[in-house]
Amino acid sequence: xxxxxxxxxxxxxxxxxxxxxxxxxxxxxxxxxxxxxxxxxxxxxxxxxxxxxxxxxxxxxxxxxxxxxxxxxxxxxxxxxxxxxxxxxxxxxxxxxxxxxxxxxxxxxxxxxxxxxxxxxxxxxxxxxxxxxxxxxxxxxxxxxxxxxxxxxxxxxxxxxxxxxxxxxxxxxxxxxxxxxxxxxxxxxxxxxxxxxxxxxxxxxxxxxxxxxxxxxxxxxxxxxxxxxxxxxxxxxxxxxxxxxxxxxxxxxxxxxxxxxxxxxxxxxxxxxxxxxxxxxxxxxxxxxxxxxxxxxxxxxxxxxxxxxxxxxxxxxxxxxxxxxxxxxxxxxxxxxxxxxxxxxx
Numbered sequence: 019x020x021x022x023x024x025x026x027x028x029x030x031x032x033x034x035x036x037x038x039x040x041x042x043x044x045x046x047x048x049x050x051x052x053x054x055x056x057x058x059x060x061x062x063x064x065x066x067x068x069x070x071x072x073x074x075x076x077x078x079x080x081x082x083x084x085x086x087x088x089x090x091x092x093x094x095x096x097x098x099x100x101x102x103x104x105x106x107x108x109x110x111x112x113x114x115x116x117x118x119x120x121x122x123x124x125x126x127x128x129x130x131x132x133x134x135x136x137x138x139x140x141x142x143x144x145x146x147x148x149x150x151x152x153x154x155x156x157x158x159x160x161x162x163x164x165x166x167x168x169x170x171x172x173x174x175x176x177x178x179x180x181x182x183x184x185x186x187x188x189x190x191x192x193x194x195x196x197x198x199x200x201x202x203x204x205x206x207x208x209x210x211x212x213x214x215x216x217x218x219x220x221x222x223x224x225x226x227x228x229x230x231x232x233x234x235x236x237x238x239x240x241x242x243x244x245x246x247x248x249x250x251x252x253x254x255x256x257x258x259x260x261x262x263x264x265x266x267x268x269x270x271x272x273x274x275x276x277x278x279x280x281x282x283x284x285x286x287x288x289x290x291x292x293x294x295x296x297x298x299x300x301x302x303x304x305x306x307x308x309x310x311x312x313x314x315x316x317x318x319x320x321x322x323x324x325x326x327x328x329x330x331x332x333x334x335x336x337x338x339x340x341x342x343x344x345x346x347x348x349x350x351x352x353x354x355x356x357x358x359x360x361x362x363x364x
Contacts, residue, residue: 122137122156122157122158124156124157124158125157126158126159126162126163126164126177127162127163127164127165129164130247131164131247131248131250131251131364132247132250132251134164134193134251134364135250135251135364137156137192138191138192138193138364139192141192142180142181142192142193143181143189143190143191143192146181147180147181147192148180148181149179149180149299149303151180152177152180158177159177160177160178160180160299160300160303161176161177161178161300161304162176162177163175163176163177163198164195166244166245166248167245168243168244168245171202171315172315173197173198173199173201173315174197174198174199175195175196175197175198175362176195176196176198176300177193177194177195177300178194178195178196178298178299178300178301178361179193179194179298179299179300180192180193180194180299182194182296182298182299183253183255183256183257183363184255184256185253185254185255185256185363186254186255186256186272191253191255191363191364192363192364193363193364194298194361194362194363195361195362195363195364196278196300196359196360196361196362197312197359197360197361198312198359199312199313199314199315199359200312200313200314200315200320200322200357200358200359201235201240201357201358201359201360202235202314202315202358208235208320208355208356208357208358209226209234209235209236209323209355209356209357209358210225210226210234210352210353210354210355210356211224211225211226211323211338211352211353212224212225212226212352212353213225213353214352214353215336215337215351215352215353216335216336216352217262217263217327217328217335217336217337217338217352218262218263218264218335219262220259220260220261220262220269220327221257221259221271221277221325221326221327222259222261222269222271224325224338224352226277226323226325226358227271227273227276227277227325235358237273237275237276237277237360240275240358240360241274241275251364252274252275252362252363252364253274253362253363253364254272254273254274255272255273255274255276255363256270256271256272257270257271257272257273257276257279257295257325258270258279258293258294258295259271259279259291259294259325259326259327260290260291260294260326260327260329262327262335263327263328263329263330263333263334263335263336263337264334264335266291266292266329268291268293268294274362274363275360275361275362276325276360276361276362277323277324277325277358277359277360277361278295278298278324278325278359278361279294279295279324279325279326280294280324280326280339280347281293281294281295281296281297281326282294282295282296282297282298282301283297283298283301283310283324283341284297284301284305284310284347285297285301285302285305287326288347289328289329289330289339289347289349290326290327290328290329290339291326291327291329294325294326306345307344307345307346308345309345310341310345311341311343311344311345312341312357312359314357319343319344320343320356320357321340321341321342321343321348321350321354321356321357322340322341322356322357322358322359323338323340323350323356323357323358323359324338324339324340324341324347325338326338326339328349330349333349333351336351336352337349337350337351337352338350338352340354340356
């Protein structure tokens with residue numbers, strides 16, 4: 019099997035000349051079956067001088083290179099493609115007109131935000147990786163964390179989704195991450211969804227989402243404190259949320275920082291509108307109250323807001339849901355001061 023430090027390349031060039039379709043391939047290296055994930059090929063340093071067979075499963079077309087730097091795959095003149103083994107750097111494959119993916123550090127935190135974004139955009143998205151592929155191919159896993167600082171506070175963002183959120187424009191964001199703790203160093207940083215007990219306007223019109231007044235904790239004010247290298251790689255995605263507690267019709271907000279919905283962290287919508295997204299893979303694997311517990315950086319468990327307006331007979335237009343100090347879901351009046359744990363996409 020390939021090591022996590024392997025360099026990967028798309029085989030998108032292996033297409034019929036008249037079509038723009040991708041080729042699904044499987045490779046066998048040195049007699050060992052090693053399935054390709056999606057539509058990519060892989061070589062690591064120890065395999066450069068071994069036989070490589072590339073097969074197009076759909077069309078039963080294959081070519082074999084034996085200690086030979088170049089091969090062209092053809093079948094009746096209909097199907098053509100080529101790749102070249104770079105003899106000067108045995109950790110690299112150069113594919114004709116292809117884009118090499120840089121070798122990543124399997125320790126997620128050791129990679130720069132710029133490198134993570136590059137791999138996310140050009141590799142994770144383009145090859146349709148799943149959470150399982152992320153581990154097999156890059157050595158990264160759900161729950162892996164990367165740190166950043168704001169003043170004297172160190173925060174961590176962890177991977178919770180792979181090709182989950184949809185960008186404004188229709189394609190996918192390769193990685194979704196969440197803050198593992200509440201924002202800020204004290205109770206002074208806890209926040210209200212709205213200044214009064216109302217969910218009218220929903221997430222889209224909430225003070226939390228759009229408020230910029232000085233001295234309050236809101237998404238815009240948090241954004242202004244994030245480091246420049248992280249801000250530079252944020253992607254804007256569509257987040258579906260009920261219009262408000264009186265109207266379950268979903269509307270899309272375009273967000274580069276966002277709060278989560280009930281269903282995204284629990285898989286259900288007991289007191290909120292259905293359809294506000296899909297549960298993230300991290301919370302599918304870790305489907306427990308304990309996995310949802312967040313602390314303030316000072317170390318105390320905290321309630322933290324979700325963006326979903328409550329739709330129920332008793333709190334219809336006054337509350338949003340939140341995650342409690344024990345990880346359960348609770349309806350909370352909108353002016354309560356709770357923790358903020360946001361998500362973002364890269």
